[in-house]
Amino acid sequence: MILLSVCSVSAFFWLALLFMPVRWRMSERWEACDDSQIPHSQLPSLSVIVPARNESDSLPLTLPSWLDQDCPESEIILIDDESTDGTEKCAHSISSRFSRTIRIIKGTPPPPGWTGKLWALQQGINVSTGEWLLFTDADIRHCPNLWRGLVTKAIVEQREMISLMALLDTEGMWARLLIPSFVYFFHFMYPFGKVRDIRSKISAAAGGCVLISRRALDAIGGLAGHRNALIDDLALARRIKRAGLPLSLLLTKSVVSIRPYRRLSDVWNMVARSAFTQLRCSWLALIGTVLGMSILFIAPMAGICAFIGQTVSPAAPIISSATLLLMAGTYIPTIRFFGLGRSRALTLPIAGTLYMAMTVSSAMNHLFGRHVWRGRRGGNAL
Numbered sequence: 031m032i033l034l035s036v037c038s039v040s041a042f043f044w045l046a047l048l049f050m051p052v053r054w055r056m057s058e059r060w061e062a063c064d065d066s067q068i069p070h071s072q073l074p075s076l077s078v079i080v081p082a083r084n085e086s087d088s089l090p091l092t093l094p095s096w097l098d099q100d101c102p103e104s105e106i107i108l109i110d111d112e113s114t115d116g117t118e119k120c121a122h123s124i125s126s127r128f129s130r131t132i133r134i135i136k137g138t139p140p141p142p143g144w145t146g147k148l149w150a151l152q153q154g155i156n157v158s159t160g161e162w163l164l165f166t167d168a169d170i171r172h173c174p175n176l177w178r179g180l181v182t183k184a185i186v187e188q189r190e191m192i193s194l195m196a197l198l199d200t201e202g203m204w205a206r207l208l209i210p211s212f213v214y215f216f217h218f219m220y221p222f223g224k225v226r227d228i229r230s231k232i233s234a235a236a237g238g239c240v241l242i243s244r245r246a247l248d249a250i251g252g253l254a255g256h257r258n259a260l261i262d263d264l265a266l267a268r269r270i271k272r273a274g275l276p277l278s279l280l281l282t283k284s285v286v287s288i289r290p291y292r293r294l295s296d297v298w299n300m301v302a303r304s305a306f307t308q309l310r311c312s313w314l315a316l317i318g319t320v321l322g323m324s325i326l327f328i329a330p331m332a333g334i335c336a337f338i339g340q341t342v343s344p345a346a347p348i349i350s351s352a353t354l355l356l357m358a359g360t361y362i363p364t365i366r367f368f369g370l371g372r373s374r375a376l377t378l379p380i381a382g383t384l385y386m387a388m389t390v391s392s393a394m395n396h397l398f399g400r401h402v403w404r405g406r407r408g409g410n411a412l
Contacts, residue, residue, distance in 0.1 A: 037333040037349045040325050044356035054214070054360040056367055058222035060194070062179040062284040067186055075103040076181060077160030081137075081150035083111035085168035086120040091288050092171045093121060097128040101177040106130070107158055108168075109150040111137040117168075133157070144257045152253050163247065165240040166285075170196050172239075173284040180241050190246035191270050191277040193235035193263065196287040200368055205291040210374070211381035212297070213281075214364040219308075225267070225279045233271035237263030239285045246275050260307045281367065298388055305385075305392035316393050320386055327382030330354050354379065 047053065078096060082089070096106055110118040118134055125132040135157060140149035151165055162181055166172070184192050195216075198209045220234030240263065247253075250269045259265035270277050291297050309315040333350030358375035365375050 033329070033333060033336060034343070034346045034349070036325055036329045037346050037353065040329045041349050041353040041356070043326060044353050044360070047360055048356055052221045052223045053218050054363060056217060056222075056281060056363040058226065058278070058280050059367075060183065060280045060282055060284075062173050062176040062282075064175045068182050070102050070178075073102060073178065073181060074161040074185075075159060076101060076105070076162045076164060076177060077154075077158035078104065078106045078164045078166060078177070079151055079154035079158060080106065080108045080166055080168055081111050081147050081154070082108050082113065082117050082121070082168040083146070083150070084113045084115045084117060086113070086115045086117050088169040088288060089117065089120050089124060092169060093124045093132075094128070095171045095173070096166075097125060097130045097132070098174065099172065099177045100175060101181070103160075104177060105158070105160065106132045107135060107154045108132055109135045109137045109154050111146060111150040112139065145259065145262065148253050148257050148259070148262050152257075155247075155253070161244055163242050163244060165237070165242070167196075167238045167287075169287060169289045170238045171286045171288055173286070176284050179284075184241055184243070187278070188276060189278050190275040191235070191240065191242040191267070193237070193241070193267070193277075193279050194239040194282045194285045195236040195279065196238040196285045197283045198287050199290050200370070201290065202292040204294045204297060206370060206374065207377055208294075208297045208381055208384065209291055210364050210368045210370065211361075211378060211385065212301070213367075214361055214378070215382075215385060217364070220279070222279045222281070225271075225277065228271075228274070228276055231271070233264070233267040233277070234279050235263040235267035235277070236279060238287060240266070242266075242270075246270060246273075249273055249275065261304050264308075294384075298391065301385065301388040302392040302395055305389040306396045307392075309389075309393075311396055313393070316389065319389060323382055323386040323389075327379040327386070330357070331379050 108121055121132060121134055135153055137150050137153055140146050144152070155163065162184070164177065164180070180192060180194070183189070195213065198213070200206050200209050220232055224230040224232040225234050250273050253266070255269055256262060256265035267277060267279070306316065309319060330350040330353040333346040337344065337347035354376065357378050361375040361378045362372055365372060
């Protein structure tokens with residue numbers, strides 16, 4: 031009876047979620063194109079700021095895509111964040127083959143209270159001249175016309191900040207299982223439509239590609255207001271929205287992450303470094319999260335397994351099977367976005383169980399003071 035009751039609660043949640051498409055439909059999308067609504071001569075100036083720490087392997091795949099952008103009055107500022115792998119030399123070598131120049135800044139150690147990435151960005155901001163700023167990671171490839179199209183979109187739609195969730199790599203068994211579900215869960219927690227709605231309190235951003243106007247950044251007092259944030263993209267979005275400034279978060283295939291996620295540990299470490307921070311480091315919230323995810327993802331599978339073992343009545347597997355179908359129905363738009371077969375929608379409970387374990391792992395990292403990303407304290411959610 032207990033298992034049947036828990037399975038019924040799970041079924042009720044997924045049925046209710048089916049009628050809240052804003053949390054799973056993935057309708058907030060944008061792709062770059064060459065149809066600009068604003069003449070080149072009227073586009074504002076743009077500064078592209080790239081923090082790079084030991085990125086000599088990434089830059090040959092990403093830097094050419096920035097240097098090829100057709101955007102007048104734009105500059106690229108790369109901050110060599112104390113790299114030890116020849117990042118600066120690699121960037122110079124690549125840029126020498128293009129007509130566009132790139133400015134490389136020798137990064138300095140962060141002052142007390144600053145995370146490494148935010149201090150690197152701040153050093154780029156200090157020397158930048160653009161009316162708009164584009165923060166992007168060194169392992170992100172930009173499709174043609176991205177800069178021009180994104181600035182145009184911000185101006186036409188009167189957005190002070192737009193961030194794009196980079197298309198993550200799904201090569202390999204673990205990536206196909208966990209990357210689409212990562213995006214699904216992020217969208218569930220921060221519905222992109224609600225982020226766009228100025229009346230909603232929900233805010234979010236994807237740190238791999240963030241366009242923000244200088245006037246908006248100045249209006250909130252710059253990056254210093256969240257200089258010690260472990261999840262800097264969410265902190266920036268929160269401050270922008272609290273200031274009453276319009277922002278958007280969009281799915282796209284025009285911004286591509288080249289970072290592979292071939293092993294379970296690749297995804298595990300990405301999630302575990304920030305999941306507990308998203309729970310505001312609350313152990314009570316962790317207990318609630320584990321309990322909730324157990325009901326949502328483990329209970330339906332347990333109901334079916336218990337029936338196979340002939341330990342429960344037929345009602346439990348019927349309810350559990352219906353729950354899995356409801357769950358899969360909300361997951362299909364995400365699976366379709368990544369171009370995977372619909373049958374993969376049935377893997378969501380497995381992914382959910384693994385993410386629950388990653389969240390617990392994140393809490394253990396916090397307990398023992400393990401907040402390290404690429405050799406530095408701090409990092410963004412995506």
